[in-house]
Amino acid sequence: xxxxxxxxxxxxxxxxxxxxxxxxxxxxxxxxxxxxxxxxxxxxxxxxxxxxxxxxxxxxxxxxxxxxxxxxxxxxxxxxxxxxxxxxxxxxxxxxxxxxxxxxxxxxxxxxxxxxxxxxxxxxxxxxxxxxxxxxxxxxxxxxxxxxxxxxxxxxxxxxxxxxxxxxxxxxxxxxxxxxxxxxxxxxxxxxxxxxxxxxxxxxxxxxxxxxxxxxxxxxxxxxxxxxxxxxxxxxxxxxxxxxxxxxxxxxxxxxxxxxxxxxxxxxxxxxxxx
Amino acid sequence: xxxxxxxxxxxxxxxxxxxxxxxxxxxxxxxxxxxxxxxxxxxxxxxxxxxxxxxxxxxxxxxxxxxxxxxxxxxxxxxxxxxxxxxxxxxxxxxxxxxxxxxxxxxxxxxxxxxxxxxxxxxxxxxxx
Numbered sequence: 164x165x166x167x168x169x170x171x172x173x174x175x176x177x178x179x180x181x182x183x184x185x186x187x188x189x190x191x192x193x194x195x196x197x198x199x200x201x202x203x204x205x206x207x208x209x210x211x212x213x214x215x216x217x218x219x220x221x222x223x224x225x226x227x228x229x230x231x232x233x234x235x236x237x238x239x240x241x242x243x244x245x246x247x248x249x250x251x252x253x254x255x256x257x258x259x260x261x262x263x264x265x266x267x268x269x270x271x272x273x274x275x276x277x278x279x280x281x282x283x284x285x286x287x288x289x290x291x292x293x294x295x296x297x298x299x300x301x302x303x304x305x306x307x308x309x310x311x312x313x314x315x316x317x318x319x320x321x322x323x324x325x326x327x328x329x330x331x332x333x334x335x336x337x338x339x340x341x342x343x344x345x346x347x348x349x350x351x352x353x354x355x356x357x358x359x360x361x362x363x364x365x366x367x368x369x370x371x372x373x374x375x376x377x378x379x380x381x382x383x384x385x386x387x388x389x390x391x392x393x394x395x396x397x398x399x400x401x402x403x404x405x406x407x408x409x410x411x412x413x414x415x416x417x418x419x420x421x422x423x424x425x426x427x428x429x430x431x432x433x434x435x436x437x438x
Numbered sequence: 439x440x441x442x443x444x445x446x447x448x449x450x451x452x453x454x455x456x457x458x459x460x461x462x463x464x465x466x467x468x469x470x471x472x473x474x475x476x477x478x479x480x481x482x483x484x485x486x487x488x489x490x491x492x493x494x495x496x497x498x499x500x501x502x503x504x505x506x507x508x509x510x511x512x513x514x515x516x517x518x519x520x521x522x523x524x525x526x527x528x529x530x531x532x533x534x535x536x537x538x539x540x541x542x543x544x545x546x547x548x549x550x551x552x553x554x555x556x557x558x559x560x561x562x563x564x565x566x567x
Binding site: 164167168201202203204207214217218220221231235236239240242243246247249250253254298365368369371372373374375376377379380384385386387388389390391393394397 | 447448455458459462463466467469470473474478481482484485488489491512513516517519520521523524526527528530531534538545546549550552553556557559560561562563
């Protein structure tokens with residue numbers, strides 16, 4: 164028992180730690196870790212991962228909300244799209260063959276790796292487009308000298324469309340889909356990067372929570388796997404967020420991208436070989 | 439968002455998040471300890487069944503989960519801990535709903551209500567299977 168539990172804790176702590184350092188969350192590391200190393204079925208890994216994404220998002224959100232970086236209005240409007248996608252995705256996860264899920268997961272990891280390379284949107288907008296102005300989605304961020312600088316938001320329909328996809332992937336694959344959410348807000352909607360990250364973090368918890376509720380209500384959460392993973396990933400994410408100011412994240416980013424690509428190849432190969 | 443609502447949000451969201459997280463962690467730790475107190479082979483048997491894809495779907499009603507948890511059943515205690523954890527997003531959205539309601543921002547009251555309805559729909563869809 165101790166050997167299995169120790170292995171699950173070690174996997175979850177590592178995933179939470181790396182997920183916090185990379186900004187990708189633990190889900191992209193937990194699902195392949197459970198499938199490849201712990202040999203549990205894909206659906207069990209997805210359920211356990213959704214629960215752990217909720218836990219890590221809640222821990223990280225405390226500081227973001229307290230410091231005022233989260234744009235709650237943008238989060239709530241976009242959550243209408245992600246929750247719709249997440250509930251549909253989690254419902255379908257019980258019906259879609261595991262090999263198809265593994266293939267989709269591999270593709271999502273490649274997408275995360277691509278967006279982790281660090282290209283970001285242009286200068287922030289000084290005013291919102293008419294639709295976003297009507298919803299009053301703009302906000303303020305503190306500048307270098309401490310004065311508050313207003314920012315605008317644009318392209319709500321395109322951002323919301325991508326959020327449905329992010330929600331669908333979250334519910335299907337047990338990940339936060341944070342890279343896709345940040346990409347939608349940063350590139351398409353032109354939010355400042357830190358606001359995008361903080362708002363994405365807030366949204367990840369709600370999206371994953373919607374998926375987790377489907378799994379829990381269906382009785383598809385294996386408590387013997389999900390409980391140690393949730394505890395371990397929370398501890399790992401806490402340690403990762405404390406270590407963040409002391410490490411050179413840019414230098415680590417390339418390593419994370421390499422890890423993501425390797426896992427994507429492994430998952431993709433498993434899926435193709437099993438189809 | 440008005441300054442007063444913004445202040446309430448910044449002060450109370452961390453309090454709500456921490457409280458739910460601590461409650462969930464306590465229940466999960468309790469469940470793991472109850473698991474460790476079971477006869478030798480209990481956990482390994484469950485884990486192997488999960489690996490084999492046998493013991494995954496275990497839909498139960500809440501009254502039986504709570505009564506089993508009171509009797510010290512590890513699976514039921516862990517289920518309660520995991521459920522508390524999934525209440526974190528529900529609590530956050532519900533809190534935001536009341537803030538928008540207090541502010542009288544009807545568009546965002548409706549948007550937040552839709553998100554809440556989506557979370558509840560998730561539970562109902564799960565129960566249907």
